[in-house]
Amino acid sequence: MLKIEHFSKTYPGGKRAVDDLSLNVAPGEIFGFIGHNGAGKTTTLRAVAGVMDFTEGTIVIDGHDIRRQSIAAKAVTAFLPDNPDLYDFLTGIQYLNFIADLYELPGGVRQERIAKYADAFQLTGSLGSAVGGYSHGMKQKLALISALMRKPRLLILDEPFVGLDPAASHLLKGYLAELCAAGGAVFFSTHVLEVAEKLCHRIAIIKDGRLVRQGATAELVGDSTLEEVFLELEGASQP
Numbered sequence: 001m002l003k004i005e006h007f008s009k010t011y012p013g014g015k016r017a018v019d020d021l022s023l024n025v026a027p028g029e030i031f032g033f034i035g036h037n038g039a040g041k042t043t044t045l046r047a048v049a050g051v052m053d054f055t056e057g058t059i060v061i062d063g064h065d066i067r068r069q070s071i072a073a074k075a076v077t078a079f080l081p082d083n084p085d086l087y088d089f090l091t092g093i094q095y096l097n098f099i100a101d102l103y104e105l106p107g108g109v110r111q112e113r114i115a116k117y118a119d120a121f122q123l124t125g126s127l128g129s130a131v132g133g134y135s136h137g138m139k140q141k142l143a144l145i146s147a148l149m150r151k152p153r154l155l156i157l158d159e160p161f162v163g164l165d166p167a168a169s170h171l172l173k174g175y176l177a178e179l180c181a182a183g184g185a186v187f188f189s190t191h192v193l194e195v196a197e198k199l200c201h202r203i204a205i206i207k208d209g210r211l212v213r214q215g216a217t218a219e220l221v222g223d224s225t226l227e228e229v230f231l232e233l234e235g236a237s238q239p
């Protein structure tokens with residue numbers, strides 16, 4: 001579903017944020033991407049989502065090269081940044097309809113899906129209000145609904161659990177599993193290692209822009225916890 005090969009990104013000014021990263025995410029897989037602050041997670045996710053160009057390597061989504069077939073790749077991908085930038089002057093429902101129009105989601109299907117996800121995330125009563133008045137968590141829920149309603153083949157999420165209340169986090173985990181059961185795939189970054197350990201089929205750990213470990217969660221963790229494995233790789237001292 002997602003194939004990243006020898007991906008590198010050097011920012012203008014010379015910072016090499018990611019160096020020679022390769023990984024695959026298979027259909028049906030929830031893939032967690034973890035690493036310290038500044039490790040290169042957001043840089044990678046933004047390149048995969050096609051919102052940032054990169055220096056070297058190839059990124060292929062569902063058979064479409066993100067550079068050469070960017071529209072086809074983006075048509076099957078949804079990306080939720082850590083701080084979604086929505087249109088404050090639109091109401092929630094106007095925003096969802098705007099996204100549904102962009103991705104040509106037919107009327108009946110969109111209404112049914114918006115109703116389903118908005119009810120579940122308890123946002124239905126706020127859809128008539130301007131997004132500018134939403135709390136951070138409400139904006140995040142709206143952005144999530146806009147991504148989920150499209151039923152993307154690949155869902156890319158940057159720190160999706162930060163700022164969500166426990167009920168919304170629980171719901172989201174269920175929806176990620178649902179998307180994968182339907183043959184989609186999820187690639188997400190997180191600092192919440194307990195969630196990653198429980199939720200992810202496979203995990204990659206990035207350190208200073210380089211992939212230092214990847215594999216099936218059970219194999220990667222072994223008899224330890226993900227936190228222990230992570231801290232050991234980081235060389236961090238444990239109490």
Ligand SMILES: Nc1ncnc2c1ncn2[C@@H]1O[C@H](COP(=O)(O)OP(=O)(O)OP(=O)(O)O)[C@@H](O)[C@H]1O
Binds near residue numbers: 039040043
């Ligand atoms: N626009 C930019 N210009 C220059 N350097 C950048 C830019 N964006 C990120 N970087 C640098 O690239 C490196 C990787 O940043 P990135 O945002 O990908 O890390 P991250 O793993 O997502 O971190 P966090 O967990 O803190 O969100 C960091 O050293 C950061 O300072």
